[in-house]
Amino acid sequence: MRTEALLFGVVALFFAGVAALYGWWSEEPAGTAVLVIAFLMAAVVSFFSAVQYRRKGRRPQDRGDAEVADGAGPLEFFPPDSRWPVVTAxxxxxxxxxxxxxxxxxLIGCAVLARGVLGLVFQYVDREG
Incomplete structure (x- = not known):
């Protein structure tokens, strides 16, 4: 997940720079808003990937010496129920x-949205495995 976090982080920085330049030169709010939203979307994916890498370490797909059998077993934990998708929506x-x-x-909606996204990311942060 480290590669994905870096890739989406670079994409987020690109969109942030383009949004700043576009907003300054064009003075057109709609295009600037779209570029800011693209920055935020890439930043959320980068943040999620970085948190997952920090929690779980390198995956077998990220190692050059890994065998096919290293990727065997349960794929992922899927929570049975969660309130955070409703809060995010x-x-x-x-x-x-x-x-x-x-x-x-x-601004109130952004605060509730941020809490929902953070709740999704950190819902099972203490879970082992």
Whole structure:
């Protein structure tokens, strides 16, 4: 996951730089908003990949000396139930509504959305295996 974290981190930095330059030169808010959203999406994937790498270390696919049998066994843990997808969806809905009704509602939605995403990422942080 380290390679993925670095790759998406570079993509996020690229979109951040392009968004800053585009926003400054064009003074056009729609394109700037799209580039900022692209930056945030790449940053979330990079953050998730970095956390997974830190928790689990290198995968067999990342090692040159790994055998096929090293990748055998259970693929991943899938949680039976979670409230965080609902919180994330609610945060996104409130943030999208905030685009229409005002900055205050958008910021509340972003806070709820951030809490939902962090809840998804760190839900089973203490789980072994």
């Amino acid at each position: 609610l945060g996104f809905a409130v943030a999208a509504t905030g685009v229409v009704y005002g900055l205050w509602l958008f």
